Amino acid sequence: AQSVAQPEDQVNVAEGNPLTVKCTYSVSGNPYLFWYVQYPNRGLQFLLKYITGDNLVKGSYGFEAEFNKSQTSFHLKKPSALVSDSALYFCAVRDPASGNTGKLIFGQGTTLQVKP
Amino acid sequence: DGGITQSPKYLFRKEGQNVTLSCEQNLNHDAMYWYRQDPGQGLRLIYYSQIVNDFQKGDIAEGYSVSREKKESFPLTVTSAQKNPTAFYLCASSPSGWDVTKNIQYFGAGTRLSVL
Numbered sequence: 557a558q559s560v561a562q563p564e565d566q567v568n569v570a571e572g573n574p575l576t577v578k579c580t581y582s583v584s585g586n587p588y589l590f591w592y593v594q595y596p597n598r599g600l601q602f603l604l605k606y607i608t609g610d611n612l613v614k615g616s617y618g619f620e621a622e623f624n625k626s627q628t629s630f631h632l633k634k635p636s637a638l639v640s641d642s643a644l645y646f647c648a649v650r651d652p653a654s655g656n657t658g659k660l661i662f663g664q665g666t667t668l669q670v671k672p
Numbered sequence: 673d674g675g676i677t678q679s680p681k682y683l684f685r686k687e688g689q690n691v692t693l694s695c696e697q698n699l700n701h702d703a704m705y706w707y708r709q710d711p712g713q714g715l716r717l718i719y720y721s722q723i724v725n726d727f728q729k730g731d732i733a734e735g736y737s738v739s740r741e742k743k744e745s746f747p748l749t750v751t752s753a754q755k756n757p758t759a760f761y762l763c764a765s766s767p768s769g770w771d772v773t774k775n776i777q778y779f780g781a782g783t784r785l786s787v788l
Contacts, residue, residue, distance in 0.1 A: 600777075601779070650775060662715040
């Protein structure tokens with residue numbers, strides 16, 4: 557079955573330190589991967605995507621993600637965390653089993669807490 | 673959240689009542705989606721629509737209904753058959769469900785539904 561896993565419910569990091577939010581996936585065929593961020597009581601905002609090409613993808617607000625096919629991972633990273641980065645982060649993969657519907661499968665979400 | 677408007681922001685449902693959540697987009701997107709968000713469970717797809725007058729069930733469609741009479745509108749009705757409707761509901765749209773390079777989903781701010 558197609559799935560996305562975010563193994564950490566919460567990640568805590570000090571402001572100025574690098575951060576990593578982990579994501580692993582299990583899909584058949586080529587994975588099309590996405591990261592979204594959600595602030596309290598708001599909708600999700602798109603951060604970045606991997607479709608093909610360079611394994612290191614750069615996105616909004618200084619975030620980047622590294623696609624690793626052998627480890628089936630797509631971890632979100634940022635060199636220097638800000639308090640304002642504190643939010644709920646979702647990894648998602650396009651469901652190949654749904655044909656061309658654009659359906660996404662979301663992970664459970666990881667809460668990022670950046671402390672001053 | 674720009675371009676996708678969900679209303680109301682908060683909604684209360686009485687026992688046996690049907691309620692309708694509104695979702696309007698002015699992005700000229702073809703595809704629209706409804707998700708349900710529960711704590712610790714990520715987003716689950718309720719219904720989606722790739723074009724006007726066409727829609728498909730997602731993973732948890734039971735107790736819900738939709739219509740897509742206009743490109744910009746995709747209302748969700750939570751029927752009395754949905755026994756556990758308390759959740760945060762998110763509407764999204766994307767330029768195309770078919771084209772993976774255009775498959776970024778843009779989200780509204782959400783509607784929080786509670787049962788009285």
